[in-house]
């Protein structure tokens with residue numbers, strides 16, 4: 001492989017999850033050259049294994065995290081405005097068993113007495129008074145216009161989730177937001193970084209599936225199957241999430257601090273029509289029997305997403321899996337809320353599990369560990385080097401802004417640009433959606449798709465790619481079927497993801513570009529059609545197509561319990 005000089009490169013960001021990608025974009029916006037590196041694919045860590053909510057974090061108020069909640073609520077508002085195709089408001093129904101429960105425990109927690117709060121934890125969960133106080137404060141901290149204030153509601157009311165009203169006679173409704181596909185959000189952050197770099201003449205390189213090594217001359221050697229760089233960075237940011245300590249040990253062996261005390265959280269995807277209908281258009285935010293928050297969320301028109309657990313985890317984050325006890329715990333929590341439509345194991349179509357990159361703490365209560373992010377400097381490193389600890393999807397942009405400010409100040413550079421009011425590349429207002437779908441459909445009809453299927457495929461693509469949808473549908477090769485077998489996806493979109501979005505493998509396409517991971521059903525012929533297209537594009541040797549399909553089917557089964565039919 002020829003070794004490409006990257007003399008203009010200034011900052012190396014390790015980890016292309018939502019935080020690393022947001023930081024790379026923020027630095028590029030200030031005219032700084034960036035090499036963004038991931039050992040796997042974009043967003044292949046906690047970003048993809050989260051509850052997918054963009055929220056202020058109502059629960060954090062009990063821990064006195066008012067600043068974090070205010071910041072998160074401001075970011076919630078901003079993300080809905082700047083990425084409306086990927087982040088949409090969602091109302092939550094909060095069922096409660098009592099009126100007065102939880103006041104003493106909340107007061108103890110607020111003054112930092114976690115042990116007392118634990119002892120006083122109300123067996124029946126927080127009551128409507130404690131929750132009402134929290135929601136009133138939540139409303140007061142929200143800065144954006146157009147968010148409805150919370151309201152107490154009568155269980156069983158029209159349009160509300162049909163949670164057991166006898167067991168939960170009190171309820172409130174409030175609003176937050178859902179980012180259905182943080183994977184796609186992260187990809188768009190990287191696309192925007194590249195776009196902004198091109199506009200300014202600033203170098204930006206993203207290497208996925210890459211490895212990193214310190215060379216004898218002190219430079220960093222970064223390579224993947226397609227590229228190889230030698231970089232002398234002005235600064236290095238370790239944004240590898242739950243892998244931060246592992247990366248730090250390689251990068252700065254002299255610094256032996258433990259920064260991350262990760263906990264694993266599992267989610268279930270349920271395919272139960274009665275449960276989906278019982279949920280309706282709102283999410284349910286309730287307490288499990290042990291007081292942990294449980295979300296039951298609409299996930300598209302058919303599925304229900306349930307999460308999550310919170311268990312200390314010390315292994316390689318890539319090996320975390322939802323285990324039988326967690327699955328039983330989450331199913332039981334849903335059954336308590338919806339006893340008339342209890343989900344059985346048979347409705348479980350897949351699951352996923354991720355490790356939260358939480359700051360290391362002594363607390364025996366993982367839920368009480370701060371969700372605040374921090375930037376930790378490693379004085380022993382040969383170049384200015386930091387690790388990012390913590391963070392949420394919701395605060396990825398503000399984290400990036402704060403981190404970029406510190407890095408730029410250290411490098412003696414000004415903050416010359418900001419993402420504050422910068423839409424993501426696919427940003428598409430709901431009122432412009434119809435015209436965009438029509439344009440994408442016209443491109444598909446021109447490629448030979450019949451009008452009815454073209455309309456369905458175009459709507460699907462615009463939901464994933466926003467205003468970039470029509471572009472993703474164009475340029476189909478004349479000699480390939482216009483739609484991927486067994487799907488409503490244009491074949492042209494595969495080339496678009498390879499050319500424009502760094503998709504390198506079949507798993508990248510399935511899990512983090514086309515979101516087929518959540519397709520019901522996902523078939524081997526579909527995987528084979530995608531792999532064949534990758535081979536046609538020169539990204540996979542033709543003789544490896546069948547083996548690649550088998551490999552990815554096994555990965556989906558092992559990691560998500562998903563059956564490929």
Ligand SMILES: Cc1cc2nc3c(=O)[nH]c(=O)nc-3n(C[C@H](O)[C@H](O)[C@H](O)COP(=O)(O)OP(=O)(O)OC[C@H]3O[C@@H](n4cnc5c(N)ncnc54)[C@H](O)[C@@H]3O)c2cc1C
Pocket residue numbers: 014015016017018019020021037038039040041042043044045046047048049050051052053054055212239240241242243247264265266308353354355356357390391392393394395
């Ligand atoms: C169960 C769970 C539920 C959550 N729910 C929510 C929620 O609803 N809302 C919310 O706002 N937040 C939520 N979060 C938090 C949020 O998902 C994470 O804080 C966030 O995704 C972290 O992003 P990241 O980029 O820091 O890390 P990651 O997304 O984990 O990215 C780290 C990246 O580093 C890469 N990497 C690892 N080692 C190396 C190396 N040596 N070199 C290069 N790259 C490397 C990995 O491949 C990975 O892509 C949740 C988290 C979990 C686990």
